[in-house]
Amino acid sequence: MQRAGHLILKGIIFTVLTALTQIGGIAYAVASLAWSAQRRRHIPTALTRFLVPATAITLYAVMTAFVAPPLAAHWGRQRLPCTQGETLVPATRLTCWLNRGYVSSETLTLLSDLGHDLSRRFPGSRLGVLEGGFPFIDGFPLVPHLSHRDGRKVDLSFFYLDENGNPRPDGSPSTLGYFVYVQPTATDTQPCRNRFTPLRWDFAWLQTDAPNWPMDAQRTQWMVHWLKNRPEVVRLFLEPHLAERLGENGGKLRFQGCQAARHDDHLHVQTR
Numbered sequence: 282m283q284r285a286g287h288l289i290l291k292g293i294i295f296t297v298l299t300a301l302t303q304i305g306g307i308a309y310a311v312a313s314l315a316w317s318a319q320r321r322r323h324i325p326t327a328l329t330r331f332l333v334p335a336t337a338i339t340l341y342a343v344m345t346a347f348v349a350p351p352l353a354a355h356w357g358r359q360r361l362p363c364t365q366g367e368t369l370v371p372a373t374r375l376t377c378w379l380n381r382g383y384v385s386s387e388t389l390t391l392l393s394d395l396g397h398d399l400s401r402r403f404p405g406s407r408l409g410v411l412e413g414g415f416p417f418i419d420g421f422p423l424v425p426h427l428s429h430r431d432g433r434k435v436d437l438s439f440f441y442l443d444e445n446g447n448p449r450p451d452g453s454p455s456t457l458g459y460f461v462y463v464q465p466t467a468t469d470t471q472p473c474r475n476r477f478t479p480l481r482w483d484f485a486w487l488q489t490d491a492p493n494w495p496m497d498a499q500r501t502q503w504m505v506h507w508l509k510n511r512p513e514v515v516r517l518f519l520e521p522h523l524a525e526r527l528g529e530n531g532g533k534l535r536f537q538g539c540q541a542a543r544h545d546d547h548l549h550v551q552t553r
């Protein structure tokens with residue numbers, strides 16, 4: 282009975298790590314097998330408690346830094362920048378640590394072009410990239426995103442002003458990169474108001490702790506417009522109240538619907 286309980290727990294840990302990071306479950310499974318009961322028979326119990334997590338974390342770190350990037354590139358996925366570049370920056374390091382920032386080569390080229398044009402048009406500004414997809418396997422879902430499963434979807438951070446109204450070069454008001462929203466006003470279009478929307482989270486508790494950075498409409502509108510004009514972009518998702526505020530409603534810029542995450546904390550880009 283106790284053994285069955287252990288196996289169920291291990292299965293849950295494997296599933297959660299795989300859903301979060303794709304390769305984390307493999308690291309955990311290898312570590313568990315490496316320190317299976319027979320092998321750790323002669324090791325003090327207090328030590329064995331730490332061996333599996335320590336081995337799994339070490340293995341995961343090595344795979345994330347040195348194995349996944351070249352292997353993914355071999356199969357056509359490129360890792361988004363994990364360090365502060367001159368034109369592109371990760372909006373949060375979590376994307377890299379969790380292996381959630383891989384895109385197709387064509388999508389990375391598009392973002393690099395956007396970053397270069399952005400820095401020319403707005404010197405000092407850098408494009409903040411969020412989640413793309415996992416490094417391996419087309420069709421592997423990037424929970425909770427509904428469509429990020431082929432390297433051709435990527436989320437971008439908006440641009441923001443600081444408390445004094447000056448443009449911030451980059452950065453997100455959320456340490457997670459998501460879920461701190463540019464709220465609609467009472468008169469804005471809100472198609473999901475008063476509807477049952479279980480996949481549309483408001484995270485009211487998260488909003489109060491975040492810094493009060495207004496969205497920079499000028500640079501964000503410029504980014505949306507630039508992307509709409511690129512032939513390799515097929516679809517952009519943004520909340521209707523922001524699309525209207527930026528004057529970019531229609532065409533490739535659409536509303537994702539009420540049964541999906543909110544898009545007034547980031548811009549969703551889909552390429553062909």
Ligand SMILES: [Zn+2]
Pocket residue numbers: 426429434435436548549550
């Ligand atoms: Zn997205």
